[in-house]
Amino acid sequence: MDINVVIIGHVDHGKSTLIGRLLYDSASITEGRVEEIQRLAEEYKKRFEFAYFLDSFDDELKEERTIDTTGVMFKGKNLYSVTDVPGHKEFIKNMLTGASHADVAVLVVSAEEGIQEQTGRHAFLVNMLGIKQLFVMINKMDIMDYKEKAFKDTKKKVSQLLTSFGYHNVVFIPGSAMEGDNIYKRSERMPWYRGQILIEALDSVQLKREAKPLRFVVQDIYRVDSDNVIAGRVESGTLHRGEEVIFYPSGAKGKIIKIVVFGGELEKAESGDSIGIIATCEPRRGDICGTMDNPPATTTEFKGEAVLLEDSLKAGDVVELRCSTQRVSCRIKEILEKIDSETGAVIEQHPKRLIQHEAAIIIFATGPIVVEKFSDIPELGRFVLVRDKNIGAGVVLETSA
Amino acid sequence: MPELKDLENKSIYIIREAFAEFKHPAVLWSTGKDSTATLWLCKKAFFGKIPFPVIHIDTTYKFKEMYEFRDRIAREWGFNLLVARNEEAIKTGFGPKDGKFECCTALKTEALRQMLAREKFDALILAIRRDEHGIRAKERYFSPRDEDFKWNYKDQPLEMWDQYQSIIEDKTHTRVHPLLHWRELDVWEYTRQEGLPVHPMYFAKNGKRYRSLGCEPCTNTIDSNAATIDQIIEELKITKIAERSGRAQDKEKAFTMQKLRALGYM
Numbered sequence: 007m008d009i010n011v012v013i014i015g016h017v018d019h020g021k022s023t024l025i026g027r028l029l030y031d032s033a034s035i036t037e038g039r040v041e042e043i044q045r046l047a048e049e050y051k052k053r054f055e056f057a058y059f060l061d062s063f064d065d066e067l068k069e070e071r072t073i074d075t076t077g078v079m080f081k082g083k084n085l086y087s088v089t090d091v092p093g094h095k096e097f098i099k100n101m102l103t104g105a106s107h108a109d110v111a112v113l114v115v116s117a118e119e120g121i122q123e124q125t126g127r128h129a130f131l132v133n134m135l136g137i138k139q140l141f142v143m144i145n146k147m148d149i150m151d152y153k154e155k156a157f158k159d160t161k162k163k164v165s166q167l168l169t170s171f172g173y174h175n176v177v178f179i180p181g182s183a184m185e186g187d188n189i190y191k192r193s194e195r196m197p198w199y200r201g202q203i204l205i206e207a208l209d210s211v212q213l214k215r216e217a218k219p220l221r222f223v224v225q226d227i228y229r230v231d232s233d234n235v236i237a238g239r240v241e242s243g244t245l246h247r248g249e250e251v252i253f254y255p256s257g258a259k260g261k262i263i264k265i266v267v268f269g270g271e272l273e274k275a276e277s278g279d280s281i282g283i284i285a286t287c288e289p290r291r292g293d294i295c296g297t298m299d300n301p302p303a304t305t306t307e308f309k310g311e312a313v314l315l316e317d318s319l320k321a322g323d324v325v326e327l328r329c330s331t332q333r334v335s336c337r338i339k340e341i342l343e344k345i346d347s348e349t350g351a352v353i354e355q356h357p358k359r360l361i362q363h364e365a366a367i368i369i370f371a372t373g374p375i376v377v378e379k380f381s382d383i384p385e386l387g388r389f390v391l392v393r394d395k396n397i398g399a400g401v402v403l404e405t406s407a
Numbered sequence: 408m409p410e411l412k413d414l415e416n417k418s419i420y421i422i423r424e425a426f427a428e429f430k431h432p433a434v435l436w437s438t439g440k441d442s443t444a445t446l447w448l449c450k451k452a453f454f455g456k457i458p459f460p461v462i463h464i465d466t467t468y469k470f471k472e473m474y475e476f477r478d479r480i481a482r483e484w485g486f487n488l489l490v491a492r493n494e495e496a497i498k499t500g501f502g503p504k505d506g507k508f509e510c511c512t513a514l515k516t517e518a519l520r521q522m523l524a525r526e527k528f529d530a531l532i533l534a535i536r537r538d539e540h541g542i543r544a545k546e547r548y549f550s551p552r553d554e555d556f557k558w559n560y561k562d563q564p565l566e567m568w569d570q571y572q573s574i575i576e577d578k579t580h581t582r583v584h585p586l587l588h589w590r591e592l593d594v595w596e597y598t599r600q601e602g603l604p605v606h607p608m609y610f611a612k613n614g615k616r617y618r619s620l621g622c623e624p625c626t627n628t629i630d631s632n633a634a635t636i637d638q639i640i641e642e643l644k645i646t647k648i649a650e651r652s653g654r655a656q657d658k659e660k661a662f663t664m665q666k667l668r669a670l671g672y673m
Contacts (some may be wrong), residue, residue: 062541106567
């Protein structure tokens with residue numbers, strides 16, 4: 007099984023060090039890399055750090071902080087793609103870029119510093135991204151002399167915070183990424199802890215796939231030989247040959263004559279499959295296809311939760327909204343509530359304006375678009391906002407306003 | 408193997424998005440294993456015919472076998488091959504003796520820049536992977552380059568889920584990386600599964616083979632007895648040696664790769 011894990015938490019709580027330690031202890035580091043890092047450490051007059059396996063930019067080493075997200079892979083019981091993200095507020099957009107692909111999150115909290123600004127914000131954001139499985143690594147236990155009390159004190163506070171976001175029964179692991187305690191190997195320095203260590207917690211992850219209605223997203227129409235092939239991807243459910251289907255927003259209705267891939271034909275296609283179909287109707291890029299008994303629906307207004315990563319946004323602004331391959335004009339009809347992305351608390355009703363890093367519940371008025379509740383079909387329930395560049399991202403709470 | 412299917416599905420989705428979002432895309436092909444797999448994914452994405460040009464950067468320092476391989480595949484697969492060469496630098500005899508950094512910049516980056524300026528490509532599909540190099544691990548799937556060809560790695564776009572930023576301004580272009588999430592092992596397993604043509608230099612002769620192919624003066628062999636794809640796959644499952652350990656430009660000095668890439672190197 008392939009599992010995407012994102013490591014989140016406040017700056018300097020030890021995210022990059024933790025991943026470096028995982029790679030090192032699982033013998034996933036290539037020959038010469040350790041020596042190379044020792045050389046770099048000397049050149050920069052710094053001590054050897056596991057974080058240097060991840061921080062590859064010159065600037066990251068000089069400033070001793072992660073600037074952009076990194077992906078590394080290692081093999082345990084599962085094949086893990088581990089994503090490192092920066093812990094500074096100014097790099098939240100890089101954090102979200104990395105976290106948006108994750109199945110599981112590990113929140114790293116320093117036992118010495120406890121909850122800090124990005125501890126809460128990162129947890130809030132991964133919750134918004136729909137990441138249900140979260141583990142907490144109470145790190146830097148070496149500095150706290152491996153005392154159980156230090157672990158329990160921090161655990162209590164973090165537990166309260168996570169409960170307010172809706173995370174329950176979270177596994178808390180005391181450890182030290184720097185010293186390698188309870189990351190890949192069980193530590194003898196904390197005999198009072200008998201729970202899962204980090205690698206055991208990750209190895210126990212199960213990813214569920216639920217049966218969902220068919221949603222096929224149209225990317226393009228290609229002329230192949232004498233056929234018009236509708237190219238796209240099945241986002242959820244199963245597409246069968248011979249089925250009657252309907253495409254929205256265009257409303258094109260027809261029958262699937264063939265499902266094609268290069269050099270062959272298929273009887274059916276499952277979620278995730280990039281395929282082509284030949285049908286008796288002519289949809290267009292951006293159309294979403296479903297079966298007649300459970301078709302997608304077009305809307306022009308929906309309620310969503312969004313976070314702004316760049317720029318500012320006020321009620322009445324018009325931006326572009328992108329959801330799957332759909333691109334529509336979108337007016338910020340009403341900002342209902344401004345949410346503190348550090349605590350999840352509502353801080354203002356009907357605010358006029360949002361600035362960078364603020365989150366809000368918004369009514370979006372758009373051109374005809376197919377969206378689904380994020381909790382039902384995430385692939386069609388998430389969107390980005392574009393104004394000259396990608397400025398914000400969000401999820402659909404209600405498909406009508 | 409279902410995992411290879413997932414990798415392929417995602418890559419095809421990305422390639423089709425690039426084709427839909429940009430006016431003049433092109434794909435870069437070094438004749439190596441990664442970019443050959445990328446060409447194959449392009450063929451599959453469009454049901455057999457690659458609808459945009461394939462660019463090969465010719466530094467004139469490539470191995471003789473690479474030219475033969477290039478011309479044979481181009482003929483058999485029937486795509487539009489464009490060869491990018493920095494003729495001015497080649498004429499003056501510019502080469503690795505002038506410095507590895509300078510040579511890569513002049514004969515690769517500059518040759519590519521000239522080609523883009525001439526053909527007005529707004530997107531370049533490239534076969535880089537995260538697991539090849541720490542700097543490449545920091546990349547986006549859609550990665551913009553400014554008009555001076557520079558990569559502003561300190562301010563990369565927000566790229567959540569499959570929402571790749573595709574806005575481009577005049578004279579800029581976007582690098583598209585459909586293989587970013589693949590590992591070296593995946594590329595070989597895919598090559599075997601799909602029966603793709605493989606450059607003979609990857610196979611061991613007299614206890615040595617090339618693991619990564621570049622220019623002849625700056626590419627070294629590794630010790631290996633892997634003479635078939637199956638043996639290469641077995642070797643990769645146990646090796647602790649870095650893939651690009653035979654590539655001089657990666658490790659001449661700390662951050663040579665970062666500096667090369669900031670200027671528009673691949």
